[in-house]
Amino acid sequence: MLARLASIAALVIACGPAAAQTPEQVKTGADIYERNCSPCHGARMLDPQGAADLKKFPHDQRERFVNSVTRGKNQMPPWGDLLKPEEVAALWAYVVSAEGISGH
C-alpha cells in the first residue's frame, strides 16, 4: 500500500496537476471497464483470473497502457477501432483512480 501511495505520489509529481483525472473521466472509464474489460480482468479489477491484474499496473506507465489497449497485447485483442483516444484516457483514469484502487 505504501509503495502504491508512493507511486501515485510519484505520478502526481511527474505529471503535475494538469494531468489529474477528473471524476467524469473516472466514471466514463468505470462504465467502459464494466462493459468491455471486466469479463476478463474481473469485476472492479478484483478478480483478474487469467488476465493482467490491473491493480498492479504501474501508474507511471500510461503510454504502455494506452498502447496495449489500442493495439492489443498477448491474448488481448486491439481496441483502437472501438474506443476513442479520450475513452482510453478515461479507462486509464479509472485504473489509476482511488475508485479503481479501492475496488468500488
Add this chain to the structure above:
Amino acid sequence: MKFTASAAAALLFAGTVASLQTSAQTLDDLKNDGKNPDNILTYGMGYHQQRYSALAQVDKKTVKRLVPVWNLSLDNNWGEQAQPIVYNGVMYVTNARATVAIEVASGKQIWRQTLDWPPETPRVVCCGVSNKGAAIYNGKVYRTTLDAHVVAYDAKTGKEIWKSKAAEWKDGFSLTVAPLVANGVLITGISGAEYGVRGFIDGWDPETGKQLWRHYTIPARGEKGNETWPQDNNAWQLGGGSAWITGSYDPDLDLMYWGIGNPAPWASQSRPGDNLYTSSVLAMRPKTGEVVWYYQFTPNDAYDYDACWELILAELNVQGKPRKVAMQLNRNGFLYVLDRSSGALLSAKAYGKVNWASHVDMKSGRPVETDIAKSIRAAKATEHWPSTRGAKNWEHAAFSPQTGLLYANTLHEGRMYKHLDIKEHKVGERYMFIENLPLPRSAGEPIGHIEAIDPLTAEKKWSVPLTDFQMWSAMLATGGGLLFTGKETGEFIALDADTGKQLWQFQTGSGINAMPVTYTHGGRQYVTVLSGIGGLYWNIAREQLKDKVPQGGSVWTFALMPD
C-alpha cells in the same frame, strides 16, 4: 456385454470391407458411424454423441503398453478443442487458425489450410479462440470460422470449394461450432449471446454453400413464443440464444437436438417472462429447420445457464419400459432425461451442488426457485451454486451402453454473483451486466470431479475429486472398460471405467481441453487427442497454469507397443 476377440475381428473385417469401397462417405455412412471402427465421421462418435467405442484391444490389462506412435505440431498458440474426424486413413483436425489433413498411418501432414481473421475478432469471442472440429460429407470437409463464415474444402486436396458468410463478426457474432450433416443438409449454430445478438441455427446446401434456411432461436413478434418476451421493449431482438455445440441427431425420427444458449443480458431485469427458446432444447427437422418440440430447462435464466451442452441419445429402461431418450448434464446442476420423440420430461435430478432451485417439478417441468434465486433477481450479491460456469461446462460426457452410465468431468464451484443495472446495448460490445467474484474456498474442498453418473438417479457410481485444476477435456468411453480424458496440466490419462482409478498417463507437452477419439487402422486400435492449452479455463486459470504448462497445439496418436 463382453467384447470378445472374435467380435473385434468381425469389426475389423467390416472396417476393411468398408475402406475398400472408394466412394465418398454418404448419409448412410454418417448414420452408421461407429459401426466401421476405421472411421470417425461425426461429432460425438455417432449421431447419438455417446463418445463410446466398442473397441477393446486397448483394455485395462494392455493399456500399460499404450505408447505414442506419432505427434504433429499444429503451430497454434490459441488452444486446441477439436474432435478429429477420420476417414479412410486420413484425419482432419481444426483449430481457430487452420484445418489440417493428416495421414493416420504416419502422422504426415497431407494438407494445411490456414485462416485469417481480423485481430479484433477475439473481442466478440467470450470464451476461448478455438474451434470444435470439422464435418465430412461427399468428399468435402466443412468447418466454421471465428469471423462467422462456413467453409467447404476438397477433402483430398484442401482446396477451398465455397465459403459463406453466416453473419457480421463486428455485430457480435462468431462461429466455433463443429457443423452437423443431417439428412443431406449442413447445419451450424451461432455464438454471441454475451454480445446481445439474436441467435440462430442455419441450414446450408453442402454442395454450394447456399443458405437453405435460418431458424432464429428467439421467435419474432407475432410468432409463437414471442409472448414470453416483454411486448413493450426490444429485449427479444437482443435476447441471445446461441447454439455453439453441435446438435445430436436421430435419423429414424429425423429429429436433431440442439441445445440453446443463455438469454442476454445475463442480468434479467429487462426481460421478464420465460424468454423462449433460450436455455432450452429444440428438436428440429434438418431439411427445413422446423421445430417439432421444445423443452426449456431454465425459464427466465438469470444465471448464464446456457443449455448448449451435448444431448446424448440412448435407449434407457425407464420404470420397466425401454425409452428412446435424450440426456443432458445441464449447466444449471440438474441431469435431465427427456423422451426424445415427444420432449416429455422423464427425470431431472441434481448431480452437483445447487442452491438456486430446490428441485424440478415433474408435472410442470419447471425448476422451483429458492430464496437464493429471489436474492439474485433482486440484484443482491449472492452466493450462488453452481456458478455461471455450471455444474458441468462444455467438456462433453460419454455414455457407455455397456454400463448404462454417463462419465463426465464436472465442476464444483460457487461464486458471489450479482446483477448490475442494465445499460444500453452497443453493437458488438459485451451485454452482460453482472459481477461474478470468487468465494473463499475451504482447504481441501474439491473444485471438480471425474464421475460415473447414473442417468436416472444422478447417483454417482464413483467420483474422483480434483483439488488442483478442473478438467475441461471431453470424455471417451471404450469397450475395453476404459475412459480416456485429459488434464489442463498436459497429462492424457486412461481410467478404469468401473472404479475411476487411473491406469495410465502420458504428458503431451501442453494442456488438454479437447476431445479424444479411438478408431482402428490396419487392424490396430489408435487413440488420438489434441493437446494445446486454451479455451475458457485457460482464460480463468492462466495465472496458476502459465508457469506449469506451455502453450502450443499438437496432435498425439497412441497405439499398443507390439509384443
